[in-house]
Amino acid sequence: MNATVTPALPLGDDALILSHRLGEWAGHAPVLEEEVALANIALDLLGQARILLSMAGDEDELAYLREERQFRNLQLVEQPNGDFAHTIARQLYFSTYQELLFNQLAADESELTPLAAKAVKEVAYHRDHAEQWTLRLGDGTDESHARMQRALDALWRFTGELFEPVAGLDVPWSALRSDWTASITTILDRATLTVPEGPQHSAWTAGAGRQGLHTEPFGRMLAEMQHLHRSHPGATW
Amino acid sequence: MVTTTALEEELRALAGSVPDPELPVLTLAELGVLRDLRVTAPDRVEVRLTPTYTGCPAIEAMSADIERVLHDHGIAEVEVQTVLSPPWTTDAITAEGRRKLAEFGIAPPRPTGPASGPVAVDLAIRCPNCGSTDTTLLSRFSSTACKALRRCESCREPFDHFKEL
Numbered sequence: 001m002n003a004t005v006t007p008a009l010p011l012g013d014d015a016l017i018l019s020h021r022l023g024e025w026a027g028h029a030p031v032l033e034e035e036v037a038l039a040n041i042a043l044d045l046l047g048q049a050r051i052l053l054s055m056a057g058d059e060d061e062l063a064y065l066r067e068e069r070q071f072r073n074l075q076l077v078e079q080p081n082g083d084f085a086h087t088i089a090r091q092l093y094f095s096t097y098q099e100l101l102f103n104q105l106a107a108d109e110s111e112l113t114p115l116a117a118k119a120v121k122e123v124a125y126h127r128d129h130a131e132q133w134t135l136r137l138g139d140g141t142d143e144s145h146a147r148m149q150r151a152l153d154a155l156w157r158f159t160g161e162l163f164e165p166v167a168g169l170d171v172p173w174s175a176l177r178s179d180w181t182a183s184i185t186t187i188l189d190r191a192t193l194t195v196p197e198g199p200q201h202s203a204w205t206a207g208a209g210r211q212g213l214h215t216e217p218f219g220r221m222l223a224e225m226q227h228l229h230r231s232h233p234g235a236t237w
Numbered sequence: 238m239v240t241t242t243a244l245e246e247e248l249r250a251l252a253g254s255v256p257d258p259e260l261p262v263l264t265l266a267e268l269g270v271l272r273d274l275r276v277t278a279p280d281r282v283e284v285r286l287t288p289t290y291t292g293c294p295a296i297e298a299m300s301a302d303i304e305r306v307l308h309d310h311g312i313a314e315v316e317v318q319t320v321l322s323p324p325w326t327t328d329a330i331t332a333e334g335r336r337k338l339a340e341f342g343i344a345p346p347r348p349t350g351p352a353s354g355p356v357a358v359d360l361a362i363r364c365p366n367c368g369s370t371d372t373t374l375l376s377r378f379s380s381t382a383c384k385a386l387r388r389c390e391s392c393r394e395p396f397d398h399f400k401e402l
Contacts, residue, residue, distance in 0.1 A: 033375060033376035033378075033386060036376065036378055036379065036380070036386075037376055037377060037378035039378075040378035040381070040382040043290075043292040043382055044290060044291055044292045044382055045292070046292050047288075047290065047291030047292020047293065048291050048292070050292075051291065051321070113322070114320075114321035114322035114324075115291070117321075117323070117324050118288075118291055118321045118322070118324040118325075119291050121324065121326075121402050122290060122291060122382070122402070125378075125400070129377050129378070
């Protein structure tokens, strides 16, 4: 397996892992329309992952045969689905970041440009979906407001990593951070929610996912994701 | 300047006439996903195809269908390549394609605006059943990633809308 240092690997891992997490909602989403929406977003992300991981090596080997420490995804995307509010908070934080990042990459000239230019139009729908739910839950009932705020607070400590430089990407990270913060602040204000005030890192999460350090739930998720391929090597439909 | 031969035009029309596997009322030419077809050697053809969505699972079926129809036409070697750039947009769907979508009960996509900025969802979308423009969005994602689910407030029928991309 040849996991090279191309930035396609960490970005592909983000897409793959979040796709898998969203796929876990299949059969469990609160309403049928939402089941379909989350599965469609997962499918878009899986399409991104296949193209990005193919730039870094063999897509199946990279997805199914790497160990936990070899994955370079953000810790944010591996966080468990939690309740629906947690999933929406994760979607809001990530899709806002991904849209800004892909817009940047789409404007450059690199091996990632074609994929970024293609995917950013789909990601705009992911971000819109997350924003509409954030508004509805935040400005909804006392219960939905409280749970949405709790989810935003709980995931806040994983957002600092979004702006850690990725090797091989020439991106103005501090500008990306300001744009992301402005966008999140605007939507949370409209949703009558509060921008969390806690640290955006804990001591051991600074850039950690990009270095292969992951949180405890990730290993179990990988075990499930890789189980079939590892049990039946070379199996095809 | 690369010119197209009569044979290439004939084969391109043939490949373009393949129906979309998920929306069989549309051909690949009407969907606007067939980018190029070149005869690179006697009995060898290269086809360029672009996906509608990055994760669109139909692309593999499209490739296989194109290979089959060209093989049936006597071309021994067919290579279908997937290209991402420039990205496909719903503006690539032909006027005939839009007409067929509406006839099939799917509201066709509106012309797209600038690539950036918020996703426009509020401009009038016409109900394919009764023609009313009084329709509301039920879900941003429907039976496939490329469609949204709407409901007509006049005839009360739910329907799919091919989202602008």
